[in-house]
Amino acid sequence: MAKSVSANIVIIGSGISGVAAAHRLLNAGFQHVRILEATARSGGRIKTGKLGDNIVEIGANWIHGPCEENPVFCLARKYGLLDPESLTPENQAMDVGGHPPWVPNYYTSSGQKLNAEDMNPAKEMFAELLIESSEFQSQGGEPCASVGDFIRSEMHQRAAEKWKETDATTRSLRLCAITNMLKVECCVNGSHSMDEVGLGAFGLYETLPGLDCTFPGGYEGLIKNLMSELPTGLVTYNQPVHCVHWNNTEKKQNPVIIECDAGERIAADHVIVTVPLGYLKKHHSALFRPPLPLHKLHSVQRLGFGTNNKIFVEFDSPWWDADCEVIYLLWEDEDVMLDEVPDVQRSWIKKLFGFTVLKPTERYGHVLCGWIAGHESEYMETVSEQEVTQNVTQLIRRFTGNPTITPRRILRSQWFHDPWTCGSYSYPGKGCSVQDLENMMEPLPTKGSQAHPLQVLFAGEATHPCYYSTVHGALLTGWREADRLISHYSSISPSELHKSKL
Template sequence: MKLLLLLTTLCVFFFQHYCEADHHKLVIIGAGSSGIAAATRLLENDFTDFIILEAENRTGGRIFSVPFGNGIVDLGAQFCQGEKNNIVYETVKDLDVLKHHDNGTYVNLYTKFKIDKNVTETINNLFDSIYENVEDDVKESSLQEYFVKRFTNAINKLYSDSPKLLEFAKDCTDFFLGAICSIEGAFNASDISPHESYEEIPGDQYMHWNGKGYKTFLDVLMKKYPNPNESLPIDDKILLNKEVANVDWRTENSNSSKVAIKCSNGETYYAEHVIVTVSLGVLKENLETMFNPRLPIEKVRAIEDIGFGAISEIHLWYEHSWWPENLTLMNFIWTEQERRTLRDNGLEWYLNVLSLAPQIGNRNELCLWIAGDDVPKIEQLPDSEILSGITYIFDLFLRKDYNITQPSKILRSKWHSQPHFRGSYSYPSIKMNANNTLREDLGNPLLYPNTTKPIVFFAGEATNPHHFATVHGATETGFREADRILKLYKTQ
């Protein structure tokens, strides 16, 4: 009898311990900006029964600030975009961590002849006016088709009496298509819809963190900065290296939970609700295996239709800087003959190297911006081959004017090849426009069977209908889903 009582007591103990350890009201999948935002909103409203499962060995998601050279480099998000009603700006504006963008010197590099400053300004302004002012009734199916048509018409009129400048302007076309890919996060501008719902926030679009890194924003959200003593109790809730393999969202589990979150390492966590904040790239790649049962057709269509690509950065650190002190940006404008030569030699990936810019807050560092079809290939190349390509480009465009030295260090972003991201950020694809797909279809929660009660919530930049592809957009969605959770429990 005593043995039976002892065994019963042990069973109760282990059952209670199991439930306390693995059963929560809420599990948040992902500790990026949207996941952290949701967690901070919940904690500030005394909702504490949750954990965050993070697949990486770090927090931040596509905010990735790392030491490099003698400063901090952002391999992911870099700029705070806009000021009025921007949650990032509003959160940190009084802490003297953001600095306004300095126009500095913009240079278009061209091997046939030196480009006058006024021509550079004219051609860059023309790009801005076409790209930033797409007509509502545009008939073209893609942004590439729209831009090329209007840009070609404009330069033909602008330089009709100057064949030399007209040739240069035509050679700028491919560079600007690459710039569009860089801004939108697509591999090819022919896949981008000219119709989009993005709303630019007024104010400086390129405010930087003055060498402190974008991680500063997350530290402020979690109240770790400026006073660590006021930090929210969030660190103990974040479990790193917990890659979620499956969300079983319509099962009756032994402990009466409604959702089973299964990790790749075999661990399972149970919750009444779950907020999924993984990137759209991860959803695309794992669409058939990540959710059981399969997601509703409207959500599947949203995941498939919304565009998601990648851009890349290459950071170079030199013992001594060799570029002009006031330089802001140098753009590489290839001639048609140069393009043909590279393609014939299997080196077309060089054409995806668009620009170089000094790193703010780190005088001895340059950043190369990479965008286009070959980004996935470039991510797989060894550093030696990357440096060989950079040497070729610098020799072609810069050697005659600068005493270029070899970099001491190289650091690269590889968002597309990383299985926990599979890209940089989302964009409006032509498929979205053709199928009338809305981002709200991705952001709407899944409901308990035969009820109006939500069970699985979705956050992340791709679910934001107006501020996608931004940190402030991702943060807004984290707050949005946390508010849904709070409202749900407030009404119970």
């Protein structure tokens, strides 16, 4: 690799993948790198906020699989951003398969607290079915189109066989628990319903070992540390991009022109597009001239991108058990195993599966994080904060049977109505395959073209073949596209490099 490379590289988006790409390129000797960011901040879907005095995560919450292979974990450790227990070898060795073994409390809509052991058979059966759902990817020949369809059809059969001796009330409650677990999976996958998640591609997602951990000082600390190592002024904030003109034949030396909303036109050799898939789905036709090739566009459409929002709720004192880590709310009229609410405007709160407990209590006080996905979550964003508070208060009073519980304050995320993200993260939709993820990361112009190579490159969580929807996936794709350019320039001899710049 030449000591310094004078190629002009523009990165669209200052989320973790854009920042990671810039880092890598600068370290490899590229001198002309800049990031264009539509908003006033770096970090994208990594966003830390405050609830009273508490630090809470509006966006990315955990390091999923904190182990040596996870670059987010390694960077967080390097910058000293983690708790000592997150760094222990025992913590890194725990393989939870993406579902941490949290201590649950179960409450029902008639105000009963259930014995968690009674729900274990449902939990185990659901866990088995999730594992089975992910096995079709390697074999093919899946029996139905979606994960939701598969789980429901199998549950009906297995519950009838295995629980025939169980009394009707317990059996019904277990089916309500399955409905709740489907809602949990909607949050995990960022989908409206598990009926929208493709069964054939569900197993493409891979987990890393390690018990998920959080950042005591907030996830944004990672972004701040990375940004502090970049030259000042590298990012231009409040600079939305209107259009990427590629395959520009008039100026041989700059095949890409980036036209900004404010009217500025920036000539570049390469552009790395790191915008969220939600934004791409909505704006691809205006964003690229010429348009995206058809196969790439079809993959953008086939991949799913949904909404998962949080509602943080603070209380004066806890109403859950001291060792409790997650609270599940079971509606007793939901034994039909459907994860969608029939009347979104009147019953959106029924999609909220429950709460995770923010730990340790010494740090957070008594704060719960409610989780809600899908169209109900999108609707939740549109109602007033007062209405959200009212709904959450009524919900908790109903499920605990305690009419005096009153939240001190709440804070919610609103990712669907964020104009630059249009949702939360990606998942493989129905009919999706590994080919779609390969199409997502394919640079333009496509192979075989005689045009100037690697004009438009694509990074971001939705372009990772097995870590989509994660921060480490996003970071790795930023490195991947930077490496693609680095190896392109290392394979060019210095004389050719000189000519290409004349």
